[in-house]
Amino acid sequence: MDCLFCKIxxxxxxxxxxxxxxxxxxxxxxxxxxxxxxxxxPKAHYENILEIPFDNSVINDMxxxxxxxAKQEGxxxxxxxxxxxxxxxxxxxxxxxxFHILGKRKLTWxxx
Ligand code: 5GP
Ligand code: ZN
Numbered sequence: 001m002d003c004l005f006c007k008i009x010x011x012x013x014x015x016x017x018x019x020x021x022x023x024x025x026x027x028x029x030x031x032x033x034x035x036x037x038x039x040x041x042p043k044a045h046y047e048n049i050l051e052i053p054f055d056n057s058v059i060n061d062m063x064x065x066x067x068x069x070a071k072q073e074g075x076x077x078x079x080x081x082x083x084x085x086x087x088x089x090x091x092x093x094x095x096x097x098x099f100h101i102l103g104k105r106k107l108t109w110x111x112x
Pocket of ligand 1: 004013015016027028029030031032039084085091092093094095
């Protein structure tokens, strides 16, 4: 499958890894929007958040990784943001489900 994040998950395209376990991979965003900007993906390919079956544990795996990464990056006290962009209006540009983890600066709200 011609999917950028599948290629990053398989190691075909290199990335700066932040965290990895059997089910998920986290790496630094190539175009960071904050001092910490990490992309967290399931290794399995799901196009977006609408495609995850309810009986699948991938969301548990993702949340566990968020907690580990937040501590690893020293963001657990000051906080951070987790974002999922879904399809056109959400601003999704890579069609492999991912969370953005952004931190180390005070982020504005609402988003543009
Ligand atoms: P989306 O726009 O789909 O929510 O997020 C895709 C993210 O992937 C963007 O923030 C973009 O900067 C990042 N990205 C795109 N191509 C690459 C790449 O080859 N390597 C890395 N590390 N990040 C990428
Ligand atoms: Zn993929």
